[in-house]
Amino acid sequence: IAAAGAVYYLFGATGDLARRKLFPALFSLYKEGKLAEDFAVVGLARRPRTNEQFREDVHESIKEFCRYKVDDALWSKFAEHFVYMPLDINNVEGFRELKGLTEQLDAKFGIPGNRLFYLALAPDLFGPVSFNLRDGGLLETQGWSRLVIEKPFGYDLESARKLNKQLNQVFQEEQIYRIDHYLGKEMVQNIQVLRFSNAFFEPLWNNKHIANVQITLAETVGVEERGGYYDKSGALRDMVQNHLLQMLSMIAMEPPSRLHPEDIRDEKVKALRSLRPFATDEEVARNVVRGQYTAGALKGKDLTGYREEDSVNPESKTETYVGARVFVDNFRWAGVPFYIRTGKRLPVKTTEVVIEFKNVPDNVLFANRHDLSPNLLVIRVNPMEGIYIKINAKKPGVDNVIQPVSMEFCQSCQIGINTPEAYERLIYDAARGESTYFTRWDEVAQAWAFVDRMAQAWREDNSELHTYAAGSWGPARMDEMLEEDGFFWWPVN
Ligand code: BG6
Numbered sequence: 001i002a003a004a005g006a007v008y009y010l011f012g013a014t015g016d017l018a019r020r021k022l023f024p025a026l027f028s029l030y031k032e033g034k035l036a037e038d039f040a041v042v043g044l045a046r047r048p049r050t051n052e053q054f055r056e057d058v059h060e061s062i063k064e065f066c067r068y069k070v071d072d073a074l075w076s077k078f079a080e081h082f083v084y085m086p087l088d089i090n091n092v093e094g095f096r097e098l099k100g101l102t103e104q105l106d107a108k109f110g111i112p113g114n115r116l117f118y119l120a121l122a123p124d125l126f127g128p129v130s131f132n133l134r135d136g137g138l139l140e141t142q143g144w145s146r147l148v149i150e151k152p153f154g155y156d157l158e159s160a161r162k163l164n165k166q167l168n169q170v171f172q173e174e175q176i177y178r179i180d181h182y183l184g185k186e187m188v189q190n191i192q193v194l195r196f197s198n199a200f201f202e203p204l205w206n207n208k209h210i211a212n213v214q215i216t217l218a219e220t221v222g223v224e225e226r227g228g229y230y231d232k233s234g235a236l237r238d239m240v241q242n243h244l245l246q247m248l249s250m251i252a253m254e255p256p257s258r259l260h261p262e263d264i265r266d267e268k269v270k271a272l273r274s275l276r277p278f279a280t281d282e283e284v285a286r287n288v289v290r291g292q293y294t295a296g297a298l299k300g301k302d303l304t305g306y307r308e309e310d311s312v313n314p315e316s317k318t319e320t321y322v323g324a325r326v327f328v329d330n331f332r333w334a335g336v337p338f339y340i341r342t343g344k345r346l347p348v349k350t351t352e353v354v355i356e357f358k359n360v361p362d363n364v365l366f367a368n369r370h371d372l373s374p375n376l377l378v379i380r381v382n383p384m385e386g387i388y389i390k391i392n393a394k395k396p397g398v399d400n401v402i403q404p405v406s407m408e409f410c411q412s413c414q415i416g417i418n419t420p421e422a423y424e425r426l427i428y429d430a431a432r433g434e435s436t437y438f439t440r441w442d443e444v445a446q447a448w449a450f451v452d453r454m455a456q457a458w459r460e461d462n463s464e465l466h467t468y469a470a471g472s473w474g475p476a477r478m479d480e481m482l483e484e485d486g487f488f489w490w491p492v493n
Contacts, residue, residue, distance in 0.1 A: 007039070040108070042083055149177070240451055288454050319458075356374050
């Protein structure tokens with residue numbers, strides 16, 4: 001079904017996100033009929049560009065990054081919907097001009113006054129842009145207006161609050177769609193279905209049956225060209241505050257009363273609120289590992305250390321790895337450690353959740369057997385998509401040996417690389433007013449409150465920065481932490 005017609009305003013239209021993700025996503029939606037003919041995309045950035053040049057940029061981008069092949073006939077129909085306007089976002093006059101352009105586009109494409117403002121910009125520009133959208137008259141419309149914004153939403157709780165206050169002067173919470181692109185990933189959305197629709201899992205999803213949960217979000221890349229941004233942000237703000245805690249909340253949340261956006265987000269925020277806060281710096285040191293990569297090698301290629309990367313301070317203490325043991329202090333999860341980790345320059349690119357179940361109680365049948373393994377449920381989010389479970393079975397043969405076997409559902413093997421990209425889903429959802437997979441303000445605030453405590457402990461000079469060689473699995477301290485609890489990281493692939 002096509003989303004309602006709208007004008008899409010892409011702020012930051014000459015940037016990397018637009019090129020890699022947004023243009024290809026729009027094209028895929030168009031190809032699938034999820035965008036009908038009643039839409040227009042206005043590219044906005046400071047740089048002068050003609051409509052033709054802009055369309056050429058879009059064309060190049062979708063040829064390179066879109067999952068669909070671009071055929072000429074479809075491309076020329078699609079391209080007609082794209083226009084470009086150079087804009088100084090601090091000058092309200094430009095916004096008035098943009099309003100004029102909008103009216104022309106509404107008339108040309110039969111758009112019913114709906115406006116979707118997509119801000120692929122640094123967060124300190126969200127406020128000024130919102131004010132000028134209002135003052136330039138762009139919100140005076142018969143249709144809906146929605147604001148879609150990229151992370152990072154602030155730098156800490158305080159700055160996020162300020163930012164939110166600014167946005168709230170112009171937009172209602174219901175109009176604000178905060179992107180966490182992990183929530184657009186197929187298998188993250190599948191967590192709900194797996195949990196709540198399967199008699200295999202639902203009754204076991206608690207501390208009586210689950211021994212621990214392991215969430216890994218590993219990347220092989222370093223900081224690439226983003227040293228300037230990353231050195232100020234670090235893995236805690238770049239990945240933990242958003243992607244990791246969002247995934248954790250999907251695993252830990254209680255069943256919502258209905259599958260409505262607000263009900264789901266109510267449960268997620270409750271899970272985040274139940275995270276046991278770290279009360280002291282010492283608790284942070286015991287439960288959180290802050291790491292930075294040094295020179296190393298991966299697949300035979302030498303890699304430089306983080307401090308030698310472009311635009312990174314040679315004495316930087318910014319973390320490129322965070323691992324932590326956290327607890328969700330509620331009835332369901334009391335006593336179950338959640339181990340989370342994320343890092344750059346790890347050996348593989350993968351996002352995986354491992355649920356380790358408790359062993360069956362020792363009984364006469366299998367007392368003292370060392371060949372029994374715990375049952376695992378593994379949710380593979382990225383780049384492979386699917387799940388598998390590990391169970392014990394008898395090894396065929398005469399010896400009475402037990403071995404773990406897996407049962408696997410490999411979604412990406414079935415559909416291949418053609419599953420929709422996170423950004424396709426999220427743009428489509430925003431255009432339909434479906435807000436489930438966007439983060440609500442209280443979730444963002446709660447996540448900041450939780451990570452701020454770690455950041456605060458790290459600001460003290462005596463807090464330890466562990467190092468790890470690029471291409472390794474991160475600081476050894478994180479493995480020790482699991483060993484202390486009698487566990488280990490299950491290998492990921
Ligand atoms: C982004 C981070 O939000 O997520 C990047 O800013 C990171 O540093 C990226 O590389 C990872 O996303 P994905 O979808 O490639 O796993």
